[in-house]
Amino acid sequence: MKQISHKIMSMVMAFVVLCSTLSFTVNMHYCGDMLIETAVFQKAKGCGMDMKTPLANDCEITKKNCCDDKQLVVDGQDELQLSIDKISFQQQVFITSFVYTYLNLLEHVDNKASTYKQYKPPHVVKPIFKLDETYLI
Numbered sequence: 001m002k003q004i005s006h007k008i009m010s011m012v013m014a015f016v017v018l019c020s021t022l023s024f025t026v027n028m029h030y031c032g033d034m035l036i037e038t039a040v041f042q043k044a045k046g047c048g049m050d051m052k053t054p055l056a057n058d059c060e061i062t063k064k065n066c067c068d069d070k071q072l073v074v075d076g077q078d079e080l081q082l083s084i085d086k087i088s089f090q091q092q093v094f095i096t097s098f099v100y101t102y103l104n105l106l107e108h109v110d111n112k113a114s115t116y117k118q119y120k121p122p123h124v125v126k127p128i129f130k131l132d133e134t135y136l137i
Contacts, residue, residue, distance in 0.1 A: 023076035030068045044069065 029037045029044040037044045049067055087095075 021076045024074055026072040026074070028070045028072070030070065032066050 024040060027039045027042070027044040028035060029046045031047045031049060036047045039045075046067060046069070
């Protein structure tokens with residue numbers, strides 16, 4: 001049971017480290033006020049109604065674009081280096097004593113050990129079970 005709990009805790013800790021260091025982007029395409037498309041790790045394609053900007057030679061009046069692209073960036077933690085040099089001597093003593101007491105928390109008890117080996121059985125004077133028996137013929 002102890003080994004299973006250690007494996008479960010190590011998997012949970014690995015998952016926590018993975019989630020805390022993961023970074024990703026979410027791209028969203030809005031057409032007006034309505035969300036049309038959402039994409040993770042890539043650019044959103046859009047609805048195809050984007051207005052093209054006119055060239056400098058054209059004298060056309062352009063309308064305001066109704067589409068809008070938004071990008072949400074979730075940055076993960078990138079500083080996970082632990083420096084052992086910064087731990088003081090008292091902290092090292094505390095860590096070693098904690099690990100030592102944790103490992104020796106439960107003593108191994110032998111299940112085959114008998115506590116009544118030092119006692120001898122009583123001496124039988126006469127067989128009492130024979131006196132109380134009845135036989136049917």
